[in-house]
Amino acid sequence: MLAIGAVxxxxGIKIPTIRFYEQEGLIEAPARTDxxxxxxxxxxxxxxxxxxxARDLGFELDDxxxxxxxxxxxxxxxxxxxQIARLHLSEVEARIERLRALKRELTRIVSSCAGGRTAECRIIEALADHGRCETPTHDGRERKAKRSSARAPKRK
Amino acid sequence: MLAIGAVxxxxGIKIPTIRFYEQEGLIEAPARTDxxxxxxxxxxxxxxxxxxxARDLGFELDDxxxxxxxxxxxxxxxxxxxQIARLHLSEVEARIERLRALKRELTRIVSSCAGGRTAECRIIEALADHGRCETPTHDGRERKAKRSSARAPKRK
DNA sequence: TCTACATTCTCTAGTCACTAGAGGATCAAG
DNA sequence: CTTGATCCTCTAGTGACTAGAGAATGTAGA
Incomplete structure (x- = not known):
């Protein structure tokens, strides 16, 4: 029998996260010392x-x-x-596709910058003017992942 | 001058979100009627x-x-x-890479399923046994995007 | 003018998967 | 016996919204 720190x-799961999983009912309440x-x-x-x-592979807690x-x-x-795994795989594929469209658009915008003052900045213009872009992800779109990871190096 | 609904x-921004942006200081408090x-x-x-x-392109509100x-x-x-745009682009690229590694691993796992009982399910096994996989995203890893979108069709 | 209905207001709480911190108890080693 | 590590519970914060309550206001038709 191991203490929570050893587990x-x-x-590789942090202590508060283990307790969180217990609270969420993913694992049963473990034995306790006196x-x-x-x-x-x-x-x-x-x-x-x-x-x-499974979390590393991107499955949600419900999955x-x-x-x-x-x-x-x-x-x-x-x-x-x-079925759960295949569904998840197809979601990952869809996410990749959306991100790729987003990358194309961003690349286009960034490469248009020739330096100079913000007044004539192409990037600002491109952002302001949605009509001129290929609207890569206008519906069902990708938004940024909030936090990269538990163990990813964090810049404060 | 337009009412919030017209705006x-x-x-394409929802009414509560517009108010939220005001609260967050992204736009100034607008004029009001009597x-x-x-x-x-x-x-x-x-x-x-x-x-x-900019949100569609995945920039965070701070950006x-x-x-x-x-x-x-x-x-x-x-x-x-x-610089902001380039940094964001490189983050998007990194995200794509992580997702691709994840996709490879998921594909491998899913394709190993031959049907049968869960007792001998390769998918379950693969998930249980981290040692046997190429640990695609074990650190600095990708986690699932929480909600697809405002306007994405929602399955309840 | 009355009545519907649409639109707007503020406020609070919920989402997801954790993370951070307060404030305190217990444990193991020297 | 003290020090420092580990553990406990509890609350609140993260990002970018979304949902809902309950109330006020605006507008169009009868």
Whole structure:
């Protein structure tokens, strides 16, 4: 049985995040010491590693909840699991496409800058004038990912 | 002078979002009617269109704040504008790369599914077993975009 | 003029997946 | 016995909005 800190370093999930997953019902409340500290079994660690990996692959917690439920029922067919994964894959593909359109547009805008004063800045103009662009993502569009990661180097 | 609804349909920004931008200081508090309804000038509409377009291109509100500040100072050099845009472009490129790695890994996992029971499901296995994958985004990783869009069709 | 209905107002709370911090208890080593 | 590490619970903050309550105002037709 491991304390939460050991589980954190083993799975790569931060301590508050582990507690958060418990609160969200992704893992069951673990055993406790007499003083109330959490104690995790190997099975708990496996489950957390599963969650971690699935999160790395971009699955939402709801997807992961479903995947965990399914894997707890070994006699069901694999079809539902497959469907969740395929759906997610197609979402990732769609996201890539949107980002690529966005990149094309941004590249076009950036390359139009010839230096000079902001008064005649092409970038500002391009941003102000939606009509002149190929409106890459005007509906169903990509917005910025909020935070890169837990462990990504952070510039404050 | 236009009411907020007219501005919303002209710019494609939703009414609550326009009020939100005002609250965030991206636009100044507009004129009001005697009864307190907001009235927008053409200049306000232009500024909002600028914001909208920049958001479509994935700039964060902080970036947009900077871009608006810069465009309000027509005698500065374009360099800062250029830098913001280039930085954003490189972030978009990095994001595409991370997503592509993720897509490769997901494709690999999905294609390993041969049907059958979840007990021997390769997808579940692949998710459980991080060691066996190419750990595409283990640090500095991509996480899912939270909400696709304002106007994207929503499945409840 | 009355009545509907649309539009607008302010305010609060919810979304997602965490992260940060306060303020306190417990543990292990020297 | 003290120090520092680890742990506990709880609340609030992040980004960029969205949703809803409850109330006031505007407008068009009968």
């Amino acid at each position: 954190a370093s083993r799975t 003083s109330g500290r959490r104690l995790y079994s190997d099975e708990d660690v496996r489950r957390l590693s599963f969650i971690r990996h 992961i909840r479903s995947l965990l439920d399914l894997s707890d029922q070994p006699d069901r067919t694999c079809a539902d699991v497959d | 919303a349909s002209r710019t 009864s307190g309804r907001r009235l927008y000038s053409d200049e306000d509409v232009r500024r909002l269109s600028f914001i909208r377009h 947009i704040r900077s871009l608006l500040d810069l465009s309000d100072q027509p005698d500065r050099t374009c360099a800062d504008v250029d």
